[in-house]
Structures are given as structure tokens and as C-alpha cells.
Amino acid sequence: MATLIEVTDAADVRLADYRDLRDVALRKHLEAEHGLFLAEGEKVVRRAVEAGYSPRSFLMAPRWLDGLADVLATSDAPCYVVSEALAEQVTGFHVHRGALASLRRTPLPSVASVLDSAQSVLVLEDIVDHTNVGAILRSGAALGFDAVLLSPRCADPLYRRSVKVAMGAVFSLPWTRLPSWDTALPDLSGAGFTTVALTLAPDAVAIEDAVRGLDKVALVLGSEGHGLSSRWESAADRRAIIPMAAGIDSLNVAAATAIACYVTSKRD
Amino acid sequence: MATLIEVTDAADVRLADYRDLRDVALRKHLEAEHGLFLAEGEKVVRRAVEAGYSPRSFLMAPRWLDGLADVLATSDAPCYVVSEALAEQVTGFHVHRGALASLRRTPLPSVASVLDSAQSVLVLEDIVDHTNVGAILRSGAALGFDAVLLSPRCADPLYRRSVKVAMGAVFSLPWTRLPSWDTALPDLSGAGFTTVALTLAPDAVAIEDAVRGLDKVALVLGSEGHGLSSRWESAADRRAIIPMAAGIDSLNVAAATAIACYVTSKRD
Numbered sequence: 410m411a412t413l414i415e416v417t418d419a420a421d422v423r424l425a426d427y428r429d430l431r432d433v434a435l436r437k438h439l440e441a442e443h444g445l446f447l448a449e450g451e452k453v454v455r456r457a458v459e460a461g462y463s464p465r466s467f468l469m470a471p472r473w474l475d476g477l478a479d480v481l482a483t484s485d486a487p488c489y490v491v492s493e494a495l496a497e498q499v500t501g502f503h504v505h506r507g508a509l510a511s512l513r514r515t516p517l518p519s520v521a522s523v524l525d526s527a528q529s530v531l532v533l534e535d536i537v538d539h540t541n542v543g544a545i546l547r548s549g550a551a552l553g554f555d556a557v558l559l560s561p562r563c564a565d566p567l568y569r570r571s572v573k574v575a576m577g578a579v580f581s582l583p584w585t586r587l588p589s590w591d592t593a594l595p596d597l598s599g600a601g602f603t604t605v606a607l608t609l610a611p612d613a614v615a616i617e618d619a620v621r622g623l624d625k626v627a628l629v630l631g632s633e634g635h636g637l638s639s640r641w642e643s644a645a646d647r648r649a650i651i652p653m654a655a656g657i658d659s660l661n662v663a664a665a666t667a668i669a670c671y672v673t674s675k676r677d
Numbered sequence: 678m679a680t681l682i683e684v685t686d687a688a689d690v691r692l693a694d695y696r697d698l699r700d701v702a703l704r705k706h707l708e709a710e711h712g713l714f715l716a717e718g719e720k721v722v723r724r725a726v727e728a729g730y731s732p733r734s735f736l737m738a739p740r741w742l743d744g745l746a747d748v749l750a751t752s753d754a755p756c757y758v759v760s761e762a763l764a765e766q767v768t769g770f771h772v773h774r775g776a777l778a779s780l781r782r783t784p785l786p787s788v789a790s791v792l793d794s795a796q797s798v799l800v801l802e803d804i805v806d807h808t809n810v811g812a813i814l815r816s817g818a819a820l821g822f823d824a825v826l827l828s829p830r831c832a833d834p835l836y837r838r839s840v841k842v843a844m845g846a847v848f849s850l851p852w853t854r855l856p857s858w859d860t861a862l863p864d865l866s867g868a869g870f871t872t873v874a875l876t877l878a879p880d881a882v883a884i885e886d887a888v889r890g891l892d893k894v895a896l897v898l899g900s901e902g903h904g905l906s907s908r909w910e911s912a913a914d915r916r917a918i919i920p921m922a923a924g925i926d927s928l929n930v931a932a933a934t935a936i937a938c939y940v941t942s943k944r945d
Contacts, residue, residue, distance in 0.1 A: 668939045
């Protein structure tokens with residue numbers, strides 16, 4: 410059972426994990442250094458703990474305790490009980506979703522273990538927006554994808570905003586970072602996946618045609634601003650496009666991913 | 678030609694339209710009261726002006742002037758030229774996308790005029806997140822939808838964040854507010870549209886089957902938290918679902934909309 414500890418001083422050092430949650434630069438530094446990530450709201454905290462992440466501590470107002478009593482019962486971590494005003498003072502915003510938890514990051518799995526028995530994989534190149542990474546994970550999980558590989562510069566799936574948008578998918582869907590950016594796609598092809606890059610390249614075919622009949626498929630998605638690098642675009646086995654109305658630049662990458670995942674999940 | 682006016686005092690009242698752009702409550706109040714909205718970045722400012730919105734003023738650092746010279750040439754509004762530091766001081770954030778413009782809102786068109794000659798329409802019920810509204814507009818425009826109708830409680834498509842995410846679609850895609858929430862769907866049916874509600878209702882059929890063979894179609898989408906109201910769910914001519922993997926709650930509404938728009942755009 411977690412130990413309940415009432416804290417009334419916003420400067421209490423025990424609350425360090427929860428400081429200034431809107432300060433992205435500070436949080437990246439702090440979370441990397443201490444190997445932690447934050448979960449926000451009863452549902453997300455529960456899913457993180459159930460997925461095996463070990464809590465460093467919890468932070469909540471008294472009225473949020475009951476909803477997480479079963480989760481607190483499974484942990485030896487301290488649970489700091491604070492007023493809602495103090496929670497706001499420490500985190501820098503009104504915590505309307507309730508409970509917070511600070512959890513220990515675990516070593517990232519190997520690419521091979523993430524791909525083990527996977528049939529449908531998402532490969533993200535330099536998606537730098539936490540909301541997009543979270544939304545892509547959620548869509549991938551909902552549409553039956555088995556794994557996600559991230560290029561080294563992709564935004565952190567365990568950053569608070571990603572976790573929130575992913576609605577728990579970041580805990581259920583296996584993912585890891587690609588150690589080698591340049592050989593990632595040939596490696597996937599070598600492992601039996603057909604790599605299908607979403608792109609506006611002139612030789613791109615409609616996504617439905619690109620995935621038809623494929624057994625193991627890896628959808629490859631590029632960054633928000635400039636799309637895929639030319640290296641990844643040309644290294645992919647196939648290039649695919651989502652047909653769009655005239656005069657429109659492109660879809661948002663999360664929307665494009667949702668459509669591509671849907672079409673891939675229904676491929677003949 | 679816009680008049681260039683150098684401003685060096687962050688407290689200058691002429692910069693009032695650009696104050697505290699991250700303070701959502703303040704901005705909602707200020708923008709409604711003065712009938713204005715903000716456009717951010719060269720591309721969005723250009724599209725807003727080209728779409729016929731009349732600028733109240735522009736705000737930019739000297740190095741952003743050249744990129745918008747052609748737009749400034751078409752306007753009599755003042756262009757406040759400030760240092761990037763002062764822009765940050767006034768707006769409350771680092772304006773990395775460059776130019777800002779404050780533009781006059783125009784009266785919303787009637788539902789009838791928005792629906793005039795439309796074949797495919799999106800109907801949004803209480804989508805309260807600006808990012809989602811913007812993303813939905815962008816997907817609708819990209820996938821060939823002709824119009825968007827918003828329930829009274831939907832987030833403002835002209836709020837800065839919506840405009841940014843929509844990438845100009847908010848200017849190109851006709852949209853308006855529904856004056857009557859309760860008769861909206863029967864009215865659409867009366868106008869010859871088949872209303873298709875996206876829902877998890879037990880009698881929902883796969884979206885591909887729901888839209889097959891339809892001539893004029895209105896996709897009906899519910900709010901982020903609880904989905905469609907029971908009134909709209911039951912009032913729709915058809916209820917449709919996007920088939921998902923076991924154990925997943927649902928897709929994000931913007932992702933679901935992208936998929937539904939795609940499937941609808943490709944209906945036989």
C-alpha cells in the first residue's frame with residue numbers, strides 16, 4: 410500500500426518530479442536525467458501501472474484518492490496528498506484530470522524484440538510534435554498495428570502530452586527507437602516487411618493499391634514540415650499517396666496515418 | 678499599401694489585438710468583443726487576406742516584411758513593425774512562424790447558402806478542442822468535402838490554434854454555425870442529405886457499408902469526451918462505426934473523421 414503523505418509546502422523537494430509541467434525544455438531535461446515520466450488522470454495512471462511501469466510517487470488531492478485506491482494498494486511508493494491549489498502551484502496549471510504519477514522509465518526494447526511476430530508496423534521519421542506522436546500511437550493501436558519504430562529525432566512517446574493523447578496506447582503497443590537511422594528501411598525489408606512510404610513523390614501509387622496483397626507491411630511516415638527524407642523515400646519498397654482534392658497541400662500527418670492504417674488494416 | 682509604423686513600447690495601445698495570445702479566456706473575450714481573429718505565419722496571413730478577410734492591422738519583425746510585401750501592398754491597414762523581442766513580450770510567446778495579422782470577422786453565412794450545391798458535408802456536435810476543429814476542417818477540405826456545420830458549442834474555427842492547424846482550410850471550406858441544434862439533422866434529411874452518425878451504437882454498421890451508394894451525405898461527428906448526444910445519434914438516418922482492434926476504446930475524433938471522410942470520398 411502506498412504511503413499517504415500530506416504536503417502543504419509547494420517548495421517541498423519531494424514534489425520535484427511534478428514541477429512546472431508546462432515548461433517543455435525543463436521537463437525534457439528533468440525527465441531524461443531522472444529516468445522518469447509523468448502520467449496524468451486516473452485512467453492513464455492506472456494503465457501505466459498495469460502495464461508494469463513502477464511508480465516513483467503519486468501526487469493527488471484528497472478527493473482523487475478513492476478512484477485510485479486499488480492502484481495505490483499495489484504500490485510501495487509515496488503518495489503525496491495536496492490541495493488542488495497546491496497541485497496547481499507546483500505543476501503550473503489547473504490539474505483538472507486529477508491524479509498524477511511519476512513513473513520509472515524502463516530500458517527500450519530491441520528492434521528485433523518489438524518486431525517479433527509483428528505483421529503491421531509503423532515507422533516514424535522525425536515526427537517532432539508530441540500530440541502527433543500520441544495520436545499516431547492511438548490510431549495504430551486502434552487499427553490493429555503491432556509495433557512502432559521511431560527515428561532518433563521523433564518526439565518522446567512518454568512525454569506527458571504524448572501519453573495523454575495516446576490514451577494508454579503508448580503502454581499497450583510495443584515501440585522502440587531505431588538505433589540506426591540510415592539502414593532502418595533496408596533492415597525491415599530484410600526482415601520480410603514490405604516498406605510503404607507515405608509521400609507526394611511522383612511515382613507514388615494510391616495507398617490501397619500499394620498495400621494490396623501484402624503480408625508483413627511497414628508504413629513509413631515522415632515529419633510534419635517536410636515529409637520524408639529523400640533517403641527514406643527512395644529506400645522504401647513502395648511509395649504511396651492518399652488521393653486528395655485539388656489545391657490542398659497535404660493532410661496532417663496524424664490524419665494521414667489514421668487513413669493509411671485503416672486502409673492497411675483492411676487490405677485484401 | 679499598408680502603412681509601416683515602428684513601435685518600440687510593448688505597452689502601446691495600438692498592439693492591443695496581439696496581447697497574451699496564449700491566454701485562451703482573455704482571447705475569446707477580446708476577439709468576440711472586437712469581432713477579430715488572428716492569423717499567424719506568412720502562409721496563413723496570405724490565405725486569410727486572399728479569402729477576403731479585411732485586416733485591422735499587421736504585426737511583424739523587419740525581416741518578415743519582404744515575404745508579405747505583396748499582401749501588404751493590397752491593404753490600407755497599419756503594419757506595426759517591432760523587434761522579435763517586443764513581439765514576444767506582447768504576445769507572450771516566441772513568434773517563430775513570423776508575421777501576425779488581426780483580421781475582421783465577417784457575419785456567418787446561412788446554413789442554406791453553405792449547403793447550396795454541396796454534396797458531402799461534415800456536421801460537428803460540440804467538438805470543443807481547437808486543435809480537433811482545425812484538423813477536421815483540414816481533412817474535410819483535403820478529402821473533397823464541400824461544407825461544415827457546427828453545433829453552437831463547437832470550438833471557434835477562427836481561433837488562432839484552429840486556424841493554424843487547419844492550414845488555411847478554414848478560409849477555403851464553407852462553414853457556419855447551426856442556429857437550431859435540435860432540428861439540425863431532420864433539416865438536413867429534409868434537404869436531401871443522408872445523415873450518417875459516427876458512433877459506437879449497437880446498430881452501427883461499418884462506415885463503408887453506411888455510405889455506399891449515397892448521393893448527398895452528411896457525416897455527423899460527436900464530441901471528444903462522450904461522443905454524440907443520444908438525440909443526434911438517434912436522429913441520424915444511419916449509424917456507422919470504424920471497425921477497431923479489440924480492447925481499444927475509440928479513435929481520436931480527428932483521426933476518426935479523417936478515416937470517415939476518406940471512405941466517404943471513395944464511396945461507390
